[in-house]
Amino acid sequence: MNLITLKNKNAQEVSTLLETKGQDSLIEKFTSLGLPHKMTEEYHYFDVEKLLDHDYKTLDYIPKSIEEGEKVEIVDGVVIKAPKGLRVYSEICESIDMEHFDGLYYLGHLLSPRVIKIEVDGDAHVEILHKYTQSDALINYRVEISNQANRHVTMYENFETGDISNTLVLYGYDMHIAQDSTLRMVRLQTMSDNKYSMVSSHNVNVGKNANVVLKNFDLGGDNALQVLKVELGEHAHIDAEHLLYLNDDSKRGTASQIIHRGEHSTSRQVAKNILDGQARGIFDALIRVEKTAKFTKAEQNAKSILLHKKAYMVSKPQLEIYIDELEASHGATTGQLDEKQLFYLQSRGISYLEARKILVIAFANTLIETVKDTRHQERIKDAFEAVFYASNKE
Amino acid sequence: MSIMKIENLEAKIGDKNILKGLNLELEAGKVHAIMGPNGAGKSTLSKTIVGHYDVEITGGDITYKGKSIKDMEPEERALEGIFLSFQHPVEIPGVNNAYFLRTALNAKLKYEGKEELNAAEFLRAMKKHLEMLGMKSDMISRSLNEGFSGGEKKRNEILQMLILEPEVIILDEIDSGLDIDALRQVSEGINKMKDGKRTFLVITHYSRILDYIEPDYIHVLKDGKVIKTAGPELVPYLEEHGYDGIKED
Numbered sequence: 001m002n003l004i005t006l007k008n009k010n011a012q013e014v015s016t017l018l019e020t021k022g023q024d025s026l027i028e029k030f031t032s033l034g035l036p037h038k039m040t041e042e043y044h045y046f047d048v049e050k051l052l053d054h055d056y057k058t059l060d061y062i063p064k065s066i067e068e069g070e071k072v073e074i075v076d077g078v079v080i081k082a083p084k085g086l087r088v089y090s091e092i093c094e095s096i097d098m099e100h101f102d103g104l105y106y107l108g109h110l111l112s113p114r115v116i117k118i119e120v121d122g123d124a125h126v127e128i129l130h131k132y133t134q135s136d137a138l139i140n141y142r143v144e145i146s147n148q149a150n151r152h153v154t155m156y157e158n159f160e161t162g163d164i165s166n167t168l169v170l171y172g173y174d175m176h177i178a179q180d181s182t183l184r185m186v187r188l189q190t191m192s193d194n195k196y197s198m199v200s201s202h203n204v205n206v207g208k209n210a211n212v213v214l215k216n217f218d219l220g221g222d223n224a225l226q227v228l229k230v231e232l233g234e235h236a237h238i239d240a241e242h243l244l245y246l247n248d249d250s251k252r253g254t255a256s257q258i259i260h261r262g263e264h265s266t267s268r269q270v271a272k273n274i275l276d277g278q279a280r281g282i283f284d285a286l287i288r289v290e291k292t293a294k295f296t297k298a299e300q301n302a303k304s305i306l307l308h309k310k311a312y313m314v315s316k317p318q319l320e321i322y323i324d325e326l327e328a329s330h331g332a333t334t335g336q337l338d339e340k341q342l343f344y345l346q347s348r349g350i351s352y353l354e355a356r357k358i359l360v361i362a363f364a365n366t367l368i369e370t371v372k373d374t375r376h377q378e379r380i381k382d383a384f385e386a387v388f389y390a391s392n393k394e
Numbered sequence: 395m396s397i398m399k400i401e402n403l404e405a406k407i408g409d410k411n412i413l414k415g416l417n418l419e420l421e422a423g424k425v426h427a428i429m430g431p432n433g434a435g436k437s438t439l440s441k442t443i444v445g446h447y448d449v450e451i452t453g454g455d456i457t458y459k460g461k462s463i464k465d466m467e468p469e470e471r472a473l474e475g476i477f478l479s480f481q482h483p484v485e486i487p488g489v490n491n492a493y494f495l496r497t498a499l500n501a502k503l504k505y506e507g508k509e510e511l512n513a514a515e516f517l518r519a520m521k522k523h524l525e526m527l528g529m530k531s532d533m534i535s536r537s538l539n540e541g542f543s544g545g546e547k548k549r550n551e552i553l554q555m556l557i558l559e560p561e562v563i564i565l566d567e568i569d570s571g572l573d574i575d576a577l578r579q580v581s582e583g584i585n586k587m588k589d590g591k592r593t594f595l596v597i598t599h600y601s602r603i604l605d606y607i608e609p610d611y612i613h614v615l616k617d618g619k620v621i622k623t624a625g626p627e628l629v630p631y632l633e634e635h636g637y638d639g640i641k642e643d
Contacts, residue, residue, distance in 0.1 A: 340484045341484050341486050343468060346472070347480075348558065349502050350469060350501050354497070358494070361488070362488030362537075363488060369488075
């Protein structure tokens with residue numbers, strides 16, 4: 001399949017090309033937004049057309065019987081294992097957000113009307129492992145997560161690959177965070193040197209008094225964009241943190257919209273980006289405060305360090321506000337490592353290269369050390385040091 | 395015996411010439427105090443010795459143990475045994491203090507061809523220094539200088555000095571921001587290092603610190619030059635007459 005064939009097509013043509021039935025409203029949303037291209041704001045710096053214009057092998061997503069395992073294991077879009085006591089099944093998605101800003105969100109649902117549903121009962125720690133094994137393939141799947149009111153769930157998301165050169169992964173979550181509950185999602189992504197691309201288009205709906213923490217440690221190579229839409233209800237809160245480390249000529253980042261709909265909702269978005277080589281990083285983030293969201297508090301901050309003169313960071317923190325009764329701030333800084341700090345370390349006999357490494361790791365650690373579970377914190381630290389040291393050998 | 399010789403040193407920061415033909419000889423094992431008014435070039439002198447990126451040497455030379463250091467990298471000067479206690483130590487969030495101290499010590503041990511210390515050996519070695527400086531043990535598990543008070547930062551500088559055991563120790567306004575108790579503890583740490591072999595360069599514009607660290611020589615720096623060198627008897631004269639009362643040698 002070549003996705004570029006869907007470009008500038010009307011609803012009838014898209015329906016015929018995708019062989020869909022009974023999905024008129026989705027087709028309509030997709031065609032109104034269109035296939036993303038370089039003028040689409042959130043994809044402007046991502047060269048998405050090049051990724052879509054490729055003849056990908058399509059896969060069969062036939063649900064298999066799910067074995068019992070320690071974690072939810074999804075191989076090329078199909079669940080093969082899940083822990084006992086967790087409800088994981090495949091079903092037609094009936095809770096698609098009809099106000100998402102991303103065309104690929106709708107395309108993902110059109111290509112995979114059946115989603116992987118994960119229902120978490122009670123307080124739980126869940127690990128999700130995504131494995132990709134196919135090269136030259138379009139791997140498309142979506143995951144729907146829901147929890148119970150008054151419960152606290154922590155999820156750890158990891159990725160493993162075989163040879164996935166020239167593969168495009170389109171996946172994403174629809175998360176429904178119940179009233180008075182908490183969901184923490186810690187995502188670690190280190191896939192690299194595979195010439196793959198990934199667009200993960202998420203939709204997160206945060207109920208009244210609910211609390212969501214999304215920590216994304218994006219240490220992979222090649223091309224990947226996380227497209228995130230979050231809606232906050234009354235007294236709902238989100239902490240969205242993102243650490244990005246890029247090298248070579250990879251292009252990765254986040255395009256997000258956090259929408260405050262409920263009164264007293266709060267959001268905090270922090271991005272730390274470290275770019276080396278000729279990499280391009282993207283942080284295109286909008287916080288929108290609707291008229292209904294009085295007494296909102298919103299904070300957004302992006303800090304980027306460029307380690308190479310050819311590295312390039314696009315930071316676009318944005319606030320769109322329709323009320324007066326709120327507290328909001330945003331900011332972005334991009335620069336090199338602090339000369340004073342470098343010199344201080346050197347003045348104690350630490351070489352320039354070692355000092356540079358210490359400072360980069362320290363910058364990353366300010367986010368990594370916010371992961372409460374020490375085992376996972378150490379795992380992320382190790383992963384960061386592994387990718388950083390691999391590309392900064394003396 | 396001279397350990398460091400500075401001859402006709404000229405240096406600038408940006409477009410401003412600050413050191414203008416400075417001559418100074420440091421005798422090994424002695425305490426040399428550099429005194430002078432604000433803007434005389436005292437801090438620039440210390441920065442120049444340790445190879446700070448702000449400073450450009452435009453003339454003259456600095457020799458240490460008979461070898462010119464002016465083209466050496468800052469870390470090489472440190473590994474050779476030159477240590478600067480900063481007036482305003484920088485905060486580095488995310489860098490664990492103990493990790494930093496051990497990295498610095500191991501860099502030195504490696505340079506000297508000695509065996510590096512593991513974490514447990516290092517902590518044992520450091521414990522006695524912490525007690526002597528009145529430092530809480532949690533200070534080494536915190537980020538380097540982050541959120542430290544002025545006194546804690548200075549103690550941390552002295553802790554580094556005690557661990558790294560340098561040969562030439564430059565103390566840039568070590569007493570600034572210290573209360574009497576902290577000053578006493580910091581001075582104790584410094585005096586502990588006075589063994590007749592290490593050389594101290596104490597940079598100050600008040601004589602208070604010299605009540606605690608007894609100098610062998612006083613050098614008066616004015617307008618980028620050392621204008622007078624004398625013994626400790628110069629201190630009371632300076633207190634009475636100020637720097638304007640000093641005539642160039």
